[in-house]
Amino acid sequence: MKAIVYEKYGPPDVLQLMEVDKPAPGGDEVLIQIHAASINSRDWRLMRANPFFIRLMTGGLLRPKNTILGADMAGRVEAVGRNVNEFQPGDEVFGFLSRHGGGTFAEYACAGEDEIVRKPANLSFEQAAAVPMAALTALQGLRDKGNLQPGKKVLIQGASGGVGTFAVQIARCFGAEVTGVCSSRNLDMARSLGADHVIDYEKEDFTRSGKRYDLILAVNGYHPISDYLRALSPEGIYVVAGGSMLQLFQAALQGRRGSKTGRRKTHVVSLVQSQKDLVLMKELLESGKVAPVIDGCYPFGETAEAFRYFETVHPRGKVIITLKQDGSHHVARAGLVRPLGPRSEGGLASELGNQGPAGCQPDDPRLKWNLTPSDSDRNQRPAGYGPGELPNYVYAMNLRNFAGV
Numbered sequence: 368m369k370a371i372v373y374e375k376y377g378p379p380d381v382l383q384l385m386e387v388d389k390p391a392p393g394g395d396e397v398l399i400q401i402h403a404a405s406i407n408s409r410d411w412r413l414m415r416a417n418p419f420f421i422r423l424m425t426g427g428l429l430r431p432k433n434t435i436l437g438a439d440m441a442g443r444v445e446a447v448g449r450n451v452n453e454f455q456p457g458d459e460v461f462g463f464l465s466r467h468g469g470g471t472f473a474e475y476a477c478a479g480e481d482e483i484v485r486k487p488a489n490l491s492f493e494q495a496a497a498v499p500m501a502a503l504t505a506l507q508g509l510r511d512k513g514n515l516q517p518g519k520k521v522l523i524q525g526a527s528g529g530v531g532t533f534a535v536q537i538a539r540c541f542g543a544e545v546t547g548v549c550s551s552r553n554l555d556m557a558r559s560l561g562a563d564h565v566i567d568y569e570k571e572d573f574t575r576s577g578k579r580y581d582l583i584l585a586v587n588g589y590h591p592i593s594d595y596l597r598a599l600s601p602e603g604i605y606v607v608a609g610g611s612m613l614q615l616f617q618a619a620l621q622g623r624r625g626s627k628t629g630r631r632k633t634h635v636v637s638l639v640q641s642q643k644d645l646v647l648m649k650e651l652l653e654s655g656k657v658a659p660v661i662d663g664c665y666p667f668g669e670t671a672e673a674f675r676y677f678e679t680v681h682p683r684g685k686v687i688i689t690l691k692q693d694g695s696h697h698v699a700r701a702g703l704v705r706p707l708g709p710r711s712e713g714g715l716a717s718e719l720g721n722q723g724p725a726g727c728q729p730d731d732p733r734l735k736w737n738l739t740p741s742d743s744d745r746n747q748r749p750a751g752y753g754p755g756e757l758p759n760y761v762y763a764m765n766l767r768n769f770a771g772v
Contacts, residue, residue, distance in 0.1 A: 368387060368388075368473060369473070369667070370384075370387045371436065371670045372385045372387065373434055374431065376414065376415060376416035376430070379414070379672070380671060382414070382436075382671040384667070384668055384670075390467070392447065393477070394449050394451075396447075396451070397444050397477070397480060399442045399443065399445065399477070400444075400475055401442040401690050402441055402443065402689075403688065403689050403690060404471040405440075405497050405685045407501070408609055410436045410438070410472075411677060413425070413431070414436060425468075432468070433469070435468070437476075438465065439463045439498070439500050440461065440462065440463070440471035440476065440496055441459070441461035441493075442691075444460060445475065454483070459486040460478075460483040460484065460486055461483065461487075461495040461496060461499060462483035463503075464478045464482055464483075466478065472688060483645075484642060484649055485649070487649050487652040489653055493661065494658075494659045496685075497687060498533075498659055502657070502659075503641065503644050504638050505533040508606045508636040509521070509537055509582070512634035512635075513584060515538060516542075517541060517542030518544070519581040519582055520579070521538045521543040521582045523547050523562075524583065524584065524588055525585070526547030526560070527547075527549040527550070527556055528682065528683075528684070530586045530608055530609070532556075532660040534586070537651075538584075540651065543582075544564075545562045545563050546564040548573055550569055551567045560660070574590055574598045575597075579598060579599060580599060580600065581599075581604070582604050583598060583599060584606045585605070585608065586608045587608070596633075602630060604633075606635075607634070607636065609636075661686075661687055662683045663682075664687040664689050665689065666688075670688050
């Protein structure tokens with residue numbers, strides 16, 4: 368089979384398309400034909416060995432031990448091990464793989480039965496591949512680390528990136544008052560994702576505005592930790608999702624101090640493999656409450672170019688590697704998903720009539736809140752609009768194809 372292989376650390380030029388052995392599934396594994404995969408910061412850090420101690424963590428001091436990058440994927444089951452009961456050949460699945468180092472930038476990969484779920488029927492393979500790591504990081508950061516509750520004031524720093532675009536939508540699903548922080552070119556998109564307020568970080572420093580938030584989720588944050596704490600309410604929570612080693616170290620240290628004082632708390636998101644959470648995200652995706660945002664799709668043979676784009680530009684949402692197209696969907700023209708309606712006077716519960724998505728009632732412990740209804744628009748482009756005349760859309764498409772969006 369073909370795979371993107373890196374035999375040494377370095378820039379995207381180290382990524383080479385090569386022939387490698389096709390893997391065989393173990394007794395509790397499934398063999399998946401990969402249709403699409405997505406790039407995460409994890410992949411970039413492994414490729415660059417940045418920070419250096421990644422070499423020690425992965426057992427590859429001088430050169431990579433696992434030479435095929437990639438964790439997120441969507442594809443079809445080709446074969447199953449003798450102990451697999453949940454899946455069978457032909458099933459369309461998605462998830463993020465950690466066994467065998469991931470290895471989803473390849474035509475085939477093996478996954479544990481507990482690492483995948485069936486793909487949402489309303490999503491293309493490209494859209495499904497954009498979901499797993501980013502969406503679960505956002506979900507676990509807000510729900511598990513941030514203890515998000517209805518009515519809380521939440522600020523998402525990095526609201527236009529892979530994790531941030533999911534975080535804005537999920538926080539809105541929880542009934543929070545959401546503020547998104549991003550660049551000026553992405554303010555309209557953050558509003559369309561459901562942000563109640565937006566801040567252009569190029570013009571305003573939210574940590575010095577005097578406003579206070581119950582929860583701050585900083586995706587690859589760059590402010591000193593003291594600035595984040597200053598922007599928190601007295602009982603607020605600061606959650607770190609990625610960033611420099613100094614940021615992560617300071618957050619971990621402050622987290623220990625905060626747990627003793629019992630006031631402002633700091634937590635670091637460490638993504639937990641959870642099939643249960645992936646099932647929840649599938650339900651939210653199928654119901655239209657959450658939609659992936661895709662910046663662009665690259666053919667398999669142009670994976671190195673995709674990495675160059677990823678590391679030199681701040682992508683809006685996710686960057687996708689397409690391995691196999693079946694013609695049923697074309698993500699660059701996938702259309703728009705209308706995820707969120709305006710809040711009603713009675714709140715989200717009255718909008719829903721106390722109904723959440725399938726299997727997720729308002730008291731569901733997985734979500735602890737209900738969601739706003741939605742429908743979908745396909746094969747449409749939003750009409751031109753100015754500030755204050757914003758369509759209520761999520762751009763589940765190749766945004767770079769539309770100038771000015």
